[in-house]
Amino acid sequence: MSLIYLAEITAYDPAGPGVVTLRYATGAGYSGPGAPGYYEPRIIRPAQLRRTAFGSGTTSGAVETGYGELVLANIDGGLDGLIDLGLDGRSIRILQGDDAAAYGSFQVLFAGTMEQPRFTLAEVAILIRDRLFELDRPLQPTKFAGTNVLPDGLEGTDDIKGQPKPVALGLVENVAPPMVNTARLILQLAAGSIAGATLYDNGVALTAGAAYADIADMQANAPAAGAARLLATAGGSYARLGSSPAGQVTADITQVASAADRTVAQLLLGLATGPGGIDPADVVSADVTALDSAAPAVCGYWAGGEASVRQAMEAVAASAGVWFGFDRLGRLRMTQLAAPAGTPAATFTRLDSSRVATATIIDILEIERETSGDAGRGMPAYRVTVEYRRNHTVQTDGLGGVVDAARREFLRAEYRSATATDATVQIVHLLAPELAFRGLLANPADAQAEADRLLALYKVRRDLLRLRARLGDALAATLDLGAVVEVRLPRLGYGGGKLFRILGIETDAERGLVDFNLWG
Incomplete structure (x- = not known):
């Protein structure tokens, strides 16, 4: 038995019958028990995939789209017909398993979308991306038509024609x-x-x-x-x-009467599954429930101009330190970044001849402690400031005389600030930074609670590791972004084991390796 990879590609054949599934494999091909069809032996490189919860080496900010490339052999011209098929925006799955095993035992390594193939006389290369790409659609595709015939009409005239509706x-x-x-x-x-x-x-x-x-x-x-x-x-x-x-x-x-429907989780859910969005069944509902419990504060988002769904979701998620993205099965996940805790899904360690790798004990091939890309380069922070309650139209003059002092104070600045401080951090770390976060929370008590939470998260030492291991079924099936793992080594203070959270995964299926970005 040997490890092989399968690719399942959804395409549209305009000559008929419409939507079709194309199947390819590494090695000699595959048609094992339970297989939905024959997998042609075409895969040269089964894809190098990279996904991160935030930007590489960071724990906040914009989410990065995962990407990779599947390369198929075409020296015989057998795949030339793909040039007439529609692959762009359609689904692809990469699976791995043993060539002699039943199809049902194969693990899904990645589920995402594709762009149109790139052809040479010898190869067909397909750029694949995770489903985050689907959220790059316009938040508001409906524009003002500018067709008013005054005094009638609600579409404006040339002054707002072509602008997105708010x-x-x-x-x-x-x-x-x-x-x-x-x-x-x-x-x-x-x-x-x-x-x-x-x-x-x-x-x-x-x-x-x-x-x-x-x-x-x-x-x-x-x-x-x-x-x-x-x-x-x-x-x-x-x-x-x-x-x-x-x-x-x-x-x-x-927008909605109930405060429970104005939370970060509910806004993220509504944005992702809105008109033209993803199927609600593709959202992990348990994540929405858990996030509502962890971050029940009210927030809001306004778009009076061009914006994408993804940009709106990133602005909302930043209000409570939330990561969102698609897992290896193509399901939308959302969770608040928290210190790793609980029972780890796996332990990474150095194995010797007396011990072998198992589903939960994984051999470390390489490990490196990296410098964080966060502000302050990961050094413990002594102060955290959270900006909240956005005033979307700053007004400093021309206000009516009856506007009271409290409202004038509100109108003169775009954001309010809540701050949490622990000066004792500076006793040990003379260069301890102050971290600033901008969000869309509506209430001062909620903003202060978020500032306190973030200070507790960032005022202690946090390590960022890049760790390499062999890609096996256990890793493909159990370890995904956000999972908690343990690193146990006699070095770097990890002798008793230290918990980490997976914030990045880069899979090199061709070489059978996977690199993890761990934070904890």
Whole structure:
């Protein structure tokens, strides 16, 4: 028996029958018990795959798309027909197992998407990426048509034509909604439904009139002077003003009534599975429940211009130190970065002739302690600052005379700050840094709790390791991003074992190796 790799490629054949599955293998091919078809012996290089929870060597910030390349032999021209098939954006799976074993025993090494193949006279190379690429779609594909025939219409004129309609999620404050009908003083607050909103003119709250029944009611009936009336529908939410504004019009918008539906987890879920998004069945629901428990704070996101779903998710996730991404099975995961704890999924150690590798005891081929890419290069921090409660429209002058001191203070800055400090860290580490995080939390108590949590996480020594091991079924089946493992060595203070969290995986299937980025 020997280790082989299988590739299952979904393609579209425009000449018929439409969607087809292409199957290839390393070695002499595969058609073992339970196999869904014959796997042609075409794979030269079964892909080098790299995925990270954050940027390489970091524990916060943007998520990186995993990538790799599958290379197939084509010296006989047998794969020339792939040039006419549609592979881009479609699914691919890489599996590994023993060539004499049943198909059901093979482990999924990676599930993701592809780009169109690259051809030479000898090879076909397919660039593969994890499903994070699917989140690079526009957050709001619907644009203003600019087709108003004033005084009618809700699509604006040339002034906003082609701009994306606004998106309001959770709770957002002092946003500047676009005027979609200048004759009737109608603004669009969101492309979808909202639970409520307060309108301001130069910082002064406008009187809230009765809600409109429908678009016809809003078009026909103006509010009283100095007032605003709302219309909230699934097709869009609007506010009509009763008189020409004195200056900048802004709004505080609550998308959904329940605070439990305005959490980081719920916003991430809604963004990922929204129109044109991933299937909700591809989200690990237990992660959503756990994240709601770990980070129940209210947050919000506003987009008044171009943005991608991924950009919005990254901004929301940063509010609570959350990582999101797709696992090896192609399922969306989300979790708050926390210190490694609990029972490790595996122990990495140096094995000798008296001990052999098992499913949970894994031999270390190479190990290196690396410098963190975080601010302060991973040195223990003595202070953490969390920016929160974003004011989307900074206003420092021209405010109405009745605006009180507290609101003036709020309007003059884009963010508020919560700080946690432990000066004792500086006794040991004279160059201990101060770390700053920017998020979208709405309440000061929640921001302070997050600052306290982050200080506890970063004020102690954290090691970043790059560790290499052989790629076997145990590693493919059990170890994925976020998993907790143990490193046990007689060096570097790991003699009694130290727990780490997996933040990066780079698989070299051709050489049968896997590199882990470990943090703990």
